[in-house]
């Protein structure tokens with residue numbers, strides 16, 4: 226019943242918008258292309274779904290440029306966020322001098338922290354508003370750009386957390402819908418409470434009650450200090466093999 230309700234909410238509240246990078250679906254801080262959204266959400270497109278690996282950056286290198294509007298300190302923070310990921314994996318970040326080259330354009334167009342998901346083969350935006358300038362938040366958005374989605378929507382999540390839909394703001398419930406197995410890459414890494422891509426326990430609560438309840442007691446979720454060991458392992462499985 227809960228799932229039916231969720232699906233109904235999803236279908237009625239998901240909006241497709243149009244922008245420079247093409248049509249997209251807004252899912253909290255993720256922007257999904259129509260093709261990605263279909264692979265992750267539609268129960269009917271599984272047979273035609275492309276493998277998620279098409280969204281990984283070629284040659285283990287994320288190509289980017291930085292638009293104007295960032296202070297020197299903020300530019301240093303962005304560089305530090307990238308350097309730390311590079312130091313932990315074989316992933317590389319390369320600043321592009323070619324406007325026509327497919328790249329992540331790091332910008333401050335609005336106040337939000339958001340990114341397209343994975344390599345799309347065009348100029349794709351990653352937005353960092355003033356309040357996004359923490360190392361963990363920048364890394365969270367970079368991981369979206371590298372192809373990661375949120376941990377708590379992992380197809381296996383119901384074995385690890387209970388999503389308390391009754392406590393979630395109705396218009397935000399679609400951010401908690403589980404991804405389909407078909408739209409997910411199996412990297413052979415277990416569910417990860419410590420992932421930088423995991424929402425915290427009170428995410429989008431409407432009543433101060435928990436919205437994500439770990440089924441194993443005494444675990445912390447929602448950390449934004451840096452990549453977890455399993456985040457590093459996943460990045461390595463994608464980009465270092």
Ligand SMILES: [Zn+2]
Nearest residue numbers: 254255365369
């Ligand atoms: Zn996110």
